[in-house]
Amino acid sequence: MDLPIQAPPEPSRWNPRPAGNRLLITGAAGTVANLITRQLSETYQLVGVDIAGIDNDAFTETHQAGLDDEELVDRLVRDADYVLHLATGAPDGKDGLYATEMDATNRILASAIAHGTRRVVLASSNHASGWPEREWLAGEGDGHVKPWDPPRPDGLYGAAKAYMEALGRYASDSSGLPVSALRIGTMRDNMTLQELIDSDEMPHLGFGELRAQRIKRTWLTGDDLVDILREEFNAPEPYRLRFATSSPDQEQWDHTVYTG
Helix, strand or coil, X not given: CCCCCCCCCCCCCCCCCCCCXXXXXXXXXXXXXXXXXXXXXXXXXXXXXXXXXXXXXXXCEEEECCCCCHHHHHHHHHCCCEEEECCCCHHHHHHHHHHHHHHHXXXXXXXXXXHCCCEEEEEEXXXXXXXXXXXXXXXXXXXXXXXXXXXCCCCHHHHHHHHHHHHHHHHHHHHCCCEEEXXXXXXXXXXXXXXXXXXXXXXXXXXXXXXXXXXXXXXXXXXXXXXXXXXXXXXXXXXXXXXXXXXXXXXXECCCCECC
């Protein structure tokens, strides 16, 4: 039986809003936001939203709300020149990952297309391509990953981040919306790099030289992330994917910015 083939609806086209400096940050009460907002507030007018209370005077406006508040999210995106989507649902397991990395990301991208947001930066993770590292830790392969390699998540969290990257790529390809996906490494606001190496966090990495090498490779400071973000906000390409750490010269992760 032949069925009529219906053409898909024409996607909305992105038309950039006039240049401005209003930056919406989701997950604004979290560790990453706390490490970067002071520096970013020197250039941008920061608006924060988080399910938790935001105690940070770098923000000119804050909202304690979930990203399932469609009306609020659309209004905040409508008024923003840039969006930095740091929120994660990881603490709430698979339901949280679906709600934040998947559903909320889709909602933010759709609003950004509709309102002409100048760029959306998505906080992905090294875990979106973390399986080669597991192989390397097991003595198999060299762990080398390029940003244009197919995603190989090392768990449900990594898979959700890979999905987030795919949503961003689809939004950019279908509408022209500028999107950047950053595979963010390891950040802490309460300890130094050496203290983290010496701690009992991330026991799956072991407690020897391989552990130290890995954490040094993934370590990302707030200052370095701010530099990366400023580069992304001013980038001309419609889609960008990159690893974001403070150690770009390494064998495992290729820090080339993928724009293809």
